[in-house]
Amino acid sequence: MIATVLLFSLWAWAGILRARATEHEPDLIAQDYSKTEEIINEILTETPGGNTPDMKKAGQPDDSAAEKRKGGATNDSATAEKKAAPASTSGPEKKNSTSGEKSSPTVTSEEAVLLKTGIDFFNSGLYEHSLKKFQELVTKYPQGTFKDSARFWLGKIQLRLYRYDDAIKEFSAVSPDSGDYPASIYYSGESCQMKGDQISSIEYYQRVYAQFPVHELADKALLNIGRLYMNQKKGPQALDSAVKLVKNYKDRDTVDDAYYLMGNIYEKDPLLKDIEIARKIYRQFIKNGSTDDRFGKSPLKKRVQEDLARIEKMYFKMEQ
Known part of the structure; x- marks a missing residue:
């Protein structure tokens, strides 16, 4: 009888832990992570410089060089x-506007x-x-x-x-x-x-x-969320933020940061680590640089090249 009660208690506690673990499950990342590579491949086949329709409808101006955010x-x-x-x-x-029924x-x-x-x-x-x-x-x-x-x-x-x-x-x-x-x-x-x-x-x-x-800081907010989660070793949440940034703000200047963050997650995160995907993302970053100055002139470009060279030397010697 005691063994049965103990077994039931352990089962119930496991259920509570599972519920807590999935309470804030990222909505763009597959829960079992088996389809995560498909999501990334979809992003990598898209053109990063394409306009995001809902941003344009809302009248959000394009970021200019003066608004470049590297700080x-x-x-x-x-x-x-x-x-x-x-x-x-x-x-x-x-x-509240200076025009309208109410006088300013x-x-x-x-x-x-x-x-x-x-x-x-x-x-x-x-x-x-x-x-x-x-x-x-x-x-x-x-x-x-x-x-x-x-x-x-x-x-x-x-x-x-x-x-x-x-x-x-x-x-x-x-x-x-x-x-x-x-x-x-x-x-x-x-x-x-x-x-x-x-x-x-x-x-x-x-x-x-x-x-x-559609605010000019919304993409930067997502990027900071991703970086904070990355520092906390919460790869799924970090990846969710990076994916949202790339999919919803592909016309913003933070897209190069999002690509590099995704590469870092797959290179280093304990749960999502996949060197092959990290390699694909780093290669795509460099490839994008030939047609998109946000990648070609990115302050992150040299770091991406170094990270790519390092993982190819460590994990892909047979291909060289």
Whole structure:
């Protein structure tokens, strides 16, 4: 009788563990991983530079050279140009507009000057001076047109000054109606990542991708999620993020990073390790470089070549 009860308990506990393991199962990756290679092969046969239809329908502009992301953030100068004039303060997802039935708040010249001066100081690396200008703006115009923009920039300043908790506090003060709201969520994730809180960081990045899929930072959020999961040795979740990026944001500048991440996962992850697939991905990366500058001029190109040469030397000597 005792043996039967013990056996039943073990069976029940195993079921609980299986349920927990699959609770957050990636939706693009086959659960038994037997069809994962088919998914990757499908991606490798697609043209990485193709436009993504739903992105174009939503009016998402193409990334320009000024928005090239190799630092993980949007270009501050481009953002500054958008902020300099009242009519340009809204991003692609801004909910409240200066046109429409509701009249916009009156913008004083001093308010606009404070905003522009603060941004100029920030872009010049004068963060303490920039901080004072935005604090003055918030104090003098607590309900002004640029109150959310001021909070957003205050958050970016605190992030640059390594004051991560203060940065998160400022980003959290940005209204959901603001065009800066999606970016404030993204940078909250970056702040958490910098302070070592990977769980909260992933949660913030997931919100960006889930709530604002056409935002200019959505693909970067997915990339960061993948890298964080890779560092945690959670290959399936990391691969899921990389695959989503390649399939849904093939026109973005992060596509080379996604390919390299996929190659790394198959080369190193304990669960998904498959050197042959890693080799295919690295070779495809180099092949893409002949027709796509995002690969051909990628800062990752040399690393991919070195990784490919290393695994071919270690695992494919007979073919040489």
